[in-house]
Amino acid sequence: MITIPGGITAPKGFKTAGVHCGVKDNFTTPQPDKLDLAMVLSEVPCAAAGTYTRNVVKADPVILSMKHLADGKAQGIIADSGNANACAPKGMENAVRMANAAAAATGLQPEDFAVCSTGIIGVELNIDAIEKGIPSLVAKLSDDAQSSDDAAHAIMTTDLKKKEIAVQVEIGGKTVTVGAIAKGSGMIHPNMGTMLCFVTTDCAIESAVLQSMLKDVVNKTFNRVTVDGDTSTNDTCVVLANGLAGNETITGPGAEYDTLFAALREVCQYEAKMIAGDGEGASHLLTCTVQGAASEEKAEFMAKAVVRSPLVKCAVYGADANWGRVLCAIGYSGAEFDPKAVEVKFQSKAGELLVCAGGQGVAFDEDLAKKVLSEEEVIILVTMTEGDASCSCWGCDLTYDYVKINGDYRS
Numbered sequence: 001m002i003t004i005p006g007g008i009t010a011p012k013g014f015k016t017a018g019v020h021c022g023v024k025d026n027f028t029t030p031q032p033d034k035l036d037l038a039m040v041l042s043e044v045p046c047a048a049a050g051t052y053t054r055n056v057v058k059a060d061p062v063i064l065s066m067k068h069l070a071d072g073k074a075q076g077i078i079a080d081s082g083n084a085n086a087c088a089p090k091g092m093e094n095a096v097r098m099a100n101a102a103a104a105a106t107g108l109q110p111e112d113f114a115v116c117s118t119g120i121i122g123v124e125l126n127i128d129a130i131e132k133g134i135p136s137l138v139a140k141l142s143d144d145a146q147s148s149d150d151a152a153h154a155i156m157t158t159d160l161k162k163k164e165i166a167v168q169v170e171i172g173g174k175t176v177t178v179g180a181i182a183k184g185s186g187m188i189h190p191n192m193g194t195m196l197c198f199v200t201t202d203c204a205i206e207s208a209v210l211q212s213m214l215k216d217v218v219n220k221t222f223n224r225v226t227v228d229g230d231t232s233t234n235d236t237c238v239v240l241a242n243g244l245a246g247n248e249t250i251t252g253p254g255a256e257y258d259t260l261f262a263a264l265r266e267v268c269q270y271e272a273k274m275i276a277g278d279g280e281g282a283s284h285l286l287t288c289t290v291q292g293a294a295s296e297e298k299a300e301f302m303a304k305a306v307v308r309s310p311l312v313k314c315a316v317y318g319a320d321a322n323w324g325r326v327l328c329a330i331g332y333s334g335a336e337f338d339p340k341a342v343e344v345k346f347q348s349k350a351g352e353l354l355v356c357a358g359g360q361g362v363a364f365d366e367d368l369a370k371k372v373l374s375e376e377e378v379i380i381l382v383t384m385t386e387g388d389a390s391c392s393c394w395g396c397d398l399t400y401d402y403v404k405i406n407g408d409y410r411s
Contacts (some may be wrong), residue, residue: 001263002395004177005146008025009179010166011202013043016147017140018154022371023082023119026126029110035154037133040198041076041141047207047241048074049214050114051222053235054186059086059121060095060237065114068099069238072207074129077198077238078102079116081155086117094125101131114238115261116196118183121233125331132310136183152181158185164276169263171256174247176203178263184225184275195222195229197237197271203260204243213261215238218361224300225276226308239264263345276307276394277377284316284397285377290330292384299384301389305333306380307395312329316378318398321346321369326364328382334401343383346377388405 008016018035028250052062066104070072078098085091091349095117099110117125140146140369152162166179184195218237243249250256277285293299306312315322323344331339344356353364366387372378 001167001266003016004166004168004175006145006166006179007164008040008151008166008179008181008198008200009145009148009317010179011200011242013202013242014040014179014240015141015143015202016040016151017137017142018147018150018152019045019133019137019140021137022129023080023126025129027123027229030091032341035150036081037130037137038077038151038154039102039141039150040200040240041243042200044244045075045112045135046072046115046242047205047210048072048153049207049211049238050238050310051214052367054231055233057233059084059117059234059259060091060118061098061115062234063086064092064099065116065236065238069114072211074114074238074240075108076102076106076113077116077240079118079155079196080125080130081157082119083115083123083125084117084119084121084234086121088122094127097127099205101134105134108206114236116236116238117235118155118196118234125163126159127153129346131322134281148179148181154182155183157183159278161274161278163271163278165267165270167263169259170244171203171206171250171259172247174245176245176247176260176263177201177325178260178267180202182266182271182275184278192323195237195275196234197222197268199237199239199264199267199362201239202239202243202245203241203250204245204247205241205260209250209252209257210241213257213264213297216269217261217265221272222267222292224304224391226304226393226395268303276322276396283399286313286316286379286380286395286397287377287392288382289390289392290382290384291390292376292386293389293391294386294390296391298337299389300393301335302330302382303332303393305329305392306382307393310398313398314393317399321355321364321366323361326382327356327359330382337384337386341385345383346372347379348372348377350375
């Protein structure tokens with residue numbers, strides 16, 4: 001597997017674009033430089049798969065996308081940023097109008113599009129701006145790297161970093177490419193957070209097989225991320241596979257399935273870590289890896305508890321080697337274990353520090369601890385003695401800026 005440039009347009013037969021149309025102009029100061037409308041389009045119909053928020057309160061675009069992708073087919077994605085079109089007047093009507101406008105501008109059917117929105121909840125969508133912007137969006141569609149970059153920026157809200165990647169693998173003697181863009185910064189919690197992820201691939205695969213694969217990949221990537229414990233109304237991950245790589249269609253388990261699974265997981269894990277590291281106000285990417293557990297499920301319970309703990313997050317922000325908070329978090333994770341058989345280390349580019357062994361604290365160099373915990377990525381390694389299962393989950397520290405950002409989000 002190799003990483004290549006090009007993002008979501010790297011696979012054969014996909015074009016994308018991002019433009020400014022003024023989604024938020026009806027309720028806040030216009031930001032003419034903010035790209036806020038994106039489209040992804042395949043030259044040919046695709047096998048399609050999607051996963052969505054588990055929040056009972058689902059935005060109308062999510063409900064519409066679930067309906068459109070129910071048959072496992074799609075050809076494009078239309079998305080806005082700045083307004084979630086959730087719990088808002090005319091929500092479904094405006095989601096349908098987005099799909100209709102995308103279809104009219106491309107000569108396709110509304111059912112060919114997944115519809116995605118992200119941003120403020122409860123405000124009526126500025127559908128007039130979107131409808132006016134879609135023709136210029138379609139006119140800009142391109143398969144170059146800049147277009148992927150534009151689309152990646154167009155779906156961002158409070159994100160500070162674009163989230164884009166592409167990888168290549170060989171399947172059946174053919175080069176297969178998987179590309180993706182994503183957004184997500186706050187309101188992120190396992191079961192998918194306020195995140196959008198659009199994945200394209202030129203691999204040939206049956207839609208039911210792709211759906212099963214995506215569900216498994218999401219459980220091992222996006223569902224292992226937490227920023228603030230809030231699960232959004234709009235989370236959506238869509239994969240479009242157009243088959244233009246020319247490989248023999250993947251119809252079930254086997255070597256080809258495993259190769260594509262690995263590529264899709266690589267792409268989604270990269271995006272998941274980018275989302276965690278770009279958490280609102282974050283200054284550190286926090287990874288917790290639990291190893292030596294009796295099962296992957298138990299390791300996941302523990303690792304999730306650590307990265308979602310507000311006290312652990314605060315300790316990482318302050319570069320304070322407060323390992324007791326780590327032990328406390330795995331203690332209330334719901335997993336049964338022997339506290340006297342736990343080892344905890346802090347790791348980063350600055351070094352490695354053993355802080356707990358046998359469930360008790362050990363002497364360590366406070367200056368080194370400060371250096372280790374001051375790096376941009378901090379790893380908390382928890383070692384058990386129960387088996388050989390492991391799991392990593394991702395989050396970020398909790399800073400003053402998180403409160404500032406969410407204290408005036410509507411403005």
